Amino acid sequence: MTTFKRVSVVVILVIFLVLVPLLFRDSQYVLHVFIMCSQLSIVSLTVRVVFTVGELSFGQVVFVMAGAYASAILSTKMGLPFWISLPLSGLVSAAFATLIGRPILRLRGTYFSILTVILTEVARQGIRSLKFLGGPQGFHGIPRPESIHIGKFILVPEFNTTDRLPYYFVIAFLLTITLLVLWRLEKSPTGAVFRATRQNAAVAESLGINVTRYRILALSISAFFAGLVGSFSAHYITIFYPETFSLWNSIDYVLYAFIGGIEYLWGPIVGSFALTWLWEYLGPSAQYRMVLFAVLVIAVILFFPGGFLSLVKSMQSLRIVLRKVLPKRGD
Amino acid sequence: MGEFAQIVINGLIIGLSYVMLSLGITLTFSIRRVINIAHADIYMLGGFMAYFGSQFGINYFLVLMAALVVLGCLGAVLDTLLFRRVRDKGPAGPMVLSLGLMYLIEGVALLAFGEKVKGVPSVFKGVIHIGSISFGVERLIVMGISLLLITGLFLFLGRVKWGQAMRALAQDPEAAYLQGIDINRMSMLCFALGFSLAGAAGVLLTPLFYVGYAVGSTLIFKCFMVLVIGGLGSVLGCLVGGLLLGLIEAFVVAYVPGQLAVLIMFALILVILLVRPQGLMGRGELT
Numbered sequence: 001m002t003t004f005k006r007v008s009v010v011v012i013l014v015i016f017l018v019l020v021p022l023l024f025r026d027s028q029y030v031l032h033v034f035i036m037c038s039q040l041s042i043v044s045l046t047v048r049v050v051f052t053v054g055e056l057s058f059g060q061v062v063f064v065m066a067g068a069y070a071s072a073i074l075s076t077k078m079g080l081p082f083w084i085s086l087p088l089s090g091l092v093s094a095a096f097a098t099l100i101g102r103p104i105l106r107l108r109g110t111y112f113s114i115l116t117v118i119l120t121e122v123a124r125q126g127i128r129s130l131k132f133l134g135g136p137q138g139f140h141g142i143p144r145p146e147s148i149h150i151g152k153f154i155l156v157p158e159f160n161t162t163d164r165l166p167y168y169f170v171i172a173f174l175l176t177i178t179l180l181v182l183w184r185l186e187k188s189p190t191g192a193v194f195r196a197t198r199q200n201a202a203v204a205e206s207l208g209i210n211v212t213r214y215r216i217l218a219l220s221i222s223a224f225f226a227g228l229v230g231s232f233s234a235h236y237i238t239i240f241y242p243e244t245f246s247l248w249n250s251i252d253y254v255l256y257a258f259i260g261g262i263e264y265l266w267g268p269i270v271g272s273f274a275l276t277w278l279w280e281y282l283g284p285s286a287q288y289r290m291v292l293f294a295v296l297v298i299a300v301i302l303f304f305p306g307g308f309l310s311l312v313k314s315m316q317s318l319r320i321v322l323r324k325v326l327p328k329r330g331d
Numbered sequence: 332m333g334e335f336a337q338i339v340i341n342g343l344i345i346g347l348s349y350v351m352l353s354l355g356i357t358l359t360f361s362i363r364r365v366i367n368i369a370h371a372d373i374y375m376l377g378g379f380m381a382y383f384g385s386q387f388g389i390n391y392f393l394v395l396m397a398a399l400v401v402l403g404c405l406g407a408v409l410d411t412l413l414f415r416r417v418r419d420k421g422p423a424g425p426m427v428l429s430l431g432l433m434y435l436i437e438g439v440a441l442l443a444f445g446e447k448v449k450g451v452p453s454v455f456k457g458v459i460h461i462g463s464i465s466f467g468v469e470r471l472i473v474m475g476i477s478l479l480l481i482t483g484l485f486l487f488l489g490r491v492k493w494g495q496a497m498r499a500l501a502q503d504p505e506a507a508y509l510q511g512i513d514i515n516r517m518s519m520l521c522f523a524l525g526f527s528l529a530g531a532a533g534v535l536l537t538p539l540f541y542v543g544y545a546v547g548s549t550l551i552f553k554c555f556m557v558l559v560i561g562g563l564g565s566v567l568g569c570l571v572g573g574l575l576l577g578l579i580e581a582f583v584v585a586y587v588p589g590q591l592a593v594l595i596m597f598a599l600i601l602v603i604l605l606v607r608p609q610g611l612m613g614r615g616e617l618t
Binding site for chain 2: 051054056103104107109110111113114115117118121122125126129247251254255258262287288289290291293294295296297298301302305
């Protein structure tokens with residue numbers, strides 16, 4: 001990591017964690033959009049985690065759903081505070097991924113992707129017909145996160161309906177953590193194994209790597225973070241139905257990741273933020289939104305498969321070339 | 332008894348339309364190694380052709396022929412413009428590309444035809460009575476034409492040189508190149524055939540059901556189920572999977588109430604996934 005990169009990452013994090021809340025402290029709308037962006041970014045990042053082992057998953061919404069339901073049950077039926085049910089629902093989601101990963105990860109490529117599409121529908125319909133999971137009515141009245149006191153010292157303030165700022169801090173913190181963990185993962189030996197299984201599973205296997213286990217591991221890691229988002233969104237909107245978690249959300253996660261640049265760690269984040277703000281700018285009634293989205297996706301795949309970020313990279317390399325070609329100042 | 336026969340007929344009709352749609356997906360997959368998610372939207376385009384055909388009073392069979400030709404050409408064009416360019420780049424990119432294509436077609440359809448679903452009045456009136464069983468003539472004709480088209484495709488793949496070339500490409504592309512088979516031409520033909528079938532299905536079935544801009548995205552999901560039941564890349568699997576899914580749907584919907592029906596269907600799919608994740612007919616060559 002170069003110094004330039006280090007500095008820019010720190011700058012982005014400072015903007016995200018300090019400047020945005022300071023500037024938009026009074027605009028609930030802007031905060032809300034930022035909260036949505038951050039949630040999308042995390043799930044979009046989990047699409048990328050599965051992609052590092054070479055699979056395209058349209059099933060991430062299932063893990064979000066698992067997290068949301070786990071959190072709703074833990075907090076409404078068992079009375080656990082949000083701060084405990086948040087990590088627990090991530091774990092529940094990861095456990096679920098491990099369970100279903102075994103059969104579905106036996107298949108690869110296109111077949112796996114098709115299975116994940118079907119999985120989203122199976123899961124949604126299954127939950128619709130299960131009474132103890134709320135059925136078609138879903139859950140409502142999920143408690144808001146509790147405040148945390150240590151003696152007189154207030155660590156976390158009261159969450160209420162009128163102020164979204166505490167929520168913003170929670171999701172911004174989650175996004176930062178996710179980014180850090182995934183960055184470390186990528187640099188770790190496990191990350192190297194993930195890439196090896198993607199490039200050539202047969203060679204990886206011949207080196208004594210249990211490819212299936214690593215594939216399941218990748219799916220479980222992705223499910224963990226998706227589950228966290230599910231839990232957060234359950235406590236943020238406090239009400240959800242099985243239809244909240246549709247295949248279209250899942251497809252959006254994939255498309256945002258690709259538009260941002262799925263080969264880059266920052267790609268899904270860039271894609272989610274850029275497109276969410278674009279949709280907000282266009283307004284909800286824009287019927288041509290779908291066409292615009294389609295054109296963007298097709299253009300990205302055909303003309304710059306690396307996504308938005310690859311454009312930035314190529315501009316950087318253009319600058320380097322120009323610097324070498326152009327005469328230095330003072331010559 | 333009459334009710335039973337009715338359910339079988341309904342199941343077969345729906346099943347045959349699934350077969351027609353997923354045959355195209357299978358064909359194009361076997362050559363380009365890409366699942367064209369936008370495929371079911373061609374059904375929607377065919378449906379709108381039927382709708383406008385009946386609005387302007389054009390002969391039904393003429394519309395059917397027009398759908399076969401026009402949408403077939405569209406397939407060849409889209410293959411050349413889009414899918415050829417992402418060949419050999421792994422499955423993910425092309426899949427996302429076809430997703431984009433789906434959004435494009437549906438988005439344009441939304442702008443052009445509006446949000447409302449449209450019905451088409453039935454073309455053939457009348458009922459045939461055999462003993463206590465009665466069939467609508469229209470359903471029988473739809474079934475007959477579907478069967479004819481599917482048989483035609485099977486004959487093409489089995490007997491005609493180009494069809495055999497397609498199968499060769501699916502089995503072993505390298506060996507097929509060495510025999511002088513042009514993959515680009517074959518792929519165009521494949522897309523054309525697949526789109527023709529899908530469009531024909533749209534024209535045939537819209538008088539029985541309805542058409543709207545988003546009909547494709549519900550259907551593509553059914554196609555995926557067919558592919559998973561039958562096995563991806565197997566033409567025979569398409570036939571078995573499509574008919575099976577159609578029949579199961581018809582029976583479950585008729586005999587099991589509402590929500591439970593959906594659950595039972597998904598439970599069946601789940602069992603197949605767990606026992607034979609590669610599908611009933613396995614993953615194999617294009618026969």
